[in-house]
Amino acid sequence: MKHHEAYPPVLITRGKGIWLHDADGKRYLDTISSWWVNLFGHCNPRINAAIIDQLGKLEHAMLAGLAHEPVVELSARLSTITPGDLSHCFYASDGASANEIALKMSFHYWQQSGFPQKTQFVNLQNGYHGETLGALSVTDVPIFRQVYAPLLRPAHVVRTPDWRFAETGETPEAYALRAAAELEKHLAEHHASTAALILEPLVQGAVGMGMYHPVYLQRAREICNTYRVHLIADEIAVGFGRTGTLFACEQAAVTPDFMCLAKGLSGGYLPLSVVLTNDTVYQTFYNDQASRAFLHSHSHSGNALACRAALATLDIIEQDNVIEMNRHKAGFLNQCLQPVQAHPSVRHFRNCGMIWAFEVENPQPDFTHRFAQAGLKHQLLIRPMGNSVYIMPPYIINEEEMVLMSQAILNILNEI
Numbered sequence: 001m002k003h004h005e006a007y008p009p010v011l012i013t014r015g016k017g018i019w020l021h022d023a024d025g026k027r028y029l030d031t032i033s034s035w036w037v038n039l040f041g042h043c044n045p046r047i048n049a050a051i052i053d054q055l056g057k058l059e060h061a062m063l064a065g066l067a068h069e070p071v072v073e074l075s076a077r078l079s080t081i082t083p084g085d086l087s088h089c090f091y092a093s094d095g096a097s098a099n100e101i102a103l104k105m106s107f108h109y110w111q112q113s114g115f116p117q118k119t120q121f122v123n124l125q126n127g128y129h130g131e132t133l134g135a136l137s138v139t140d141v142p143i144f145r146q147v148y149a150p151l152l153r154p155a156h157v158v159r160t161p162d163w164r165f166a167e168t169g170e171t172p173e174a175y176a177l178r179a180a181a182e183l184e185k186h187l188a189e190h191h192a193s194t195a196a197l198i199l200e201p202l203v204q205g206a207v208g209m210g211m212y213h214p215v216y217l218q219r220a221r222e223i224c225n226t227y228r229v230h231l232i233a234d235e236i237a238v239g240f241g242r243t244g245t246l247f248a249c250e251q252a253a254v255t256p257d258f259m260c261l262a263k264g265l266s267g268g269y270l271p272l273s274v275v276l277t278n279d280t281v282y283q284t285f286y287n288d289q290a291s292r293a294f295l296h297s298h299s300h301s302g303n304a305l306a307c308r309a310a311l312a313t314l315d316i317i318e319q320d321n322v323i324e325m326n327r328h329k330a331g332f333l334n335q336c337l338q339p340v341q342a343h344p345s346v347r348h349f350r351n352c353g354m355i356w357a358f359e360v361e362n363p364q365p366d367f368t369h370r371f372a373q374a375g376l377k378h379q380l381l382i383r384p385m386g387n388s389v390y391i392m393p394p395y396i397i398n399e400e401e402m403v404l405m406s407q408a409i410l411n412i413l414n415e416i
C-alpha cells in the first residue's frame with residue numbers, strides 16, 4: 001500500500017481486444033495477458049456471447065449429486081485434447097488449488113496402493129506452483145516463500161533445467177540432461193518415500209520465464225516411470241497453446257500422471273481450474289467405502305459460467321486454427337523484436353511459442369517499477385519480474401500492435 005502512494009493503481013474502466021482503457025481515457029496494450037490468463041483479448045465477442053447465453057440458463061449448481069451440460073461437455077473435450085490417457089477431470093477455481101488436489105491425489109493413490117511410505121514431493125529449483133500452504137511447499141521462489149517457510153512441509157528441490165544456468169559453452173540440451181541426471185540421482189536414493197515430482201513444463205514462469213529443453217521432460221517421465229513416482233505437469237501458465245503446442249508436454253511426447261490447468265482455461269475470464277488424471281489413478285478411488293474416495297470439497301467446483309467460457313475458448317482455438325496462426329505471429333514478433341534483442345543491455349533473449357523474455361544487464365535501482373511506469377507512459381501494461389522483462393500477449397495481437405509494442409519496449413530500454 002505504501003508503494004501505491006508513489007505508484008497509484010490505474011483504474012481500468014473497460015477492455016477491448018488487447019487494450020485496457022482507464023478512467024482518464026488512456027489505453028494500455030496488455031502485453032502480459034493480465035497475468036498470463038487472457039488468451040483472446042478483453043470482452044471477446046464470442047466468449048461474451050457464450051457467458052451471456054449461459055447466464056440465462058444456469059449460473060451455478062453444486063457438482064455433488066448434480067451435473068450440468070457445460071461441465072460434462074468440457075470434461076469430455078479436455079480428455080480428448082490432452083495428451084495420452086488423461087481422461088478424468090476434477091475441478092476447482094484456481095491454480096494453487098489444482099496443484100494441491102494433484103498433490104493430495106498422488107499421496108492418497110500411494111496410500112491405498114500399498115506404498116504408504118510415499119509421502120514426499122520433489123519440485124524444481126525456481127519452480128512456482130501457487131501460494132496456498134501446500135502449493136507454496138513445492139514452490140521455490142524465495143520472495144513468496146521465505147517468511148512462511150516455518151509453516152511449510154520441507155521440500156526436496158532438484159536442479160532447474162533452465163538454460164540460463166548452463167555453463168559457458170554448454171548447450172541447453174546438454175544442460176537439461178545434466179539436470180535430469182541430478183533428478184535421477186535424487187530419486188534413485190529417495191523413491192521409496194517420494195510420491196510425485198511436480199514441474200512446470202518448458203517454461204518456469206515466476207522466475208522471469210526461465211525456459212528449458214524438452215529433453216528434460218522426456219527424461220523426467222522415464223525416470224519417474226523407473227522409480228514409480230508420479231509426474232505432475234503444472235500447465236497452468238503454459239497450457240492452451242502458450243508454448244507453441246496446445247500443451248507443453250506434447251513437445252516431449254510426454255503424458256503426465258496429473259495435468260493441472262487454470263488461467264487460460266476459461267480464456268482468462270473466470271476463475272476455473274481442473275486436474276486431469278488417468279484411469280489407473282481413478283480406479284484406486286473407485287470403491288464403496290467413502291474413506292477411499294477422493295475428498296476435496298470445493299464450493300464452486302465446475303461453475304457453469306466458467307465452464308461455458310472454457311468451451312467458447314476451446315471453440316476459438318479450434319475454429320481459428322490458433323496454434324498455426326500463433327506460429328506466424330511469433331515469427332513476425334521475433335522480427336519486430338530484433339532491435340530489442342540486439343540492444344547492448346539485453347541478455348538471454350529467449351522465445352518459446354507466445355512467450356518472450358530477456359534480462360536487462362546492470363539495471364538501475366528500482367528498475368522493475370521504473371520499467372512498469374515507463375510502460376504506462378508508452379501505452380503498455382508490462383511488469384518485469386526483477387530484471388527480467390517478458391511479453392506474453394493475448395493471441396489476438398495483430399501486426400500493427402506488435403510493431404507498436406516492440407518499438408515502445410525499445411524506447412523504454414533506451415530511456416531507463
Ligand SMILES: *Cc1c(COP(=O)(O)O)cnc(C)c1O
Nearest residue numbers: 094095096128129130205236237
Ligand atoms: C499462476 C500459476 C499458479 C497459481 O495459479 P492461481 O490461479 O494464481 O492460484 C500455479 N502454477 C503456475 C505455473 C502458475 O503460473
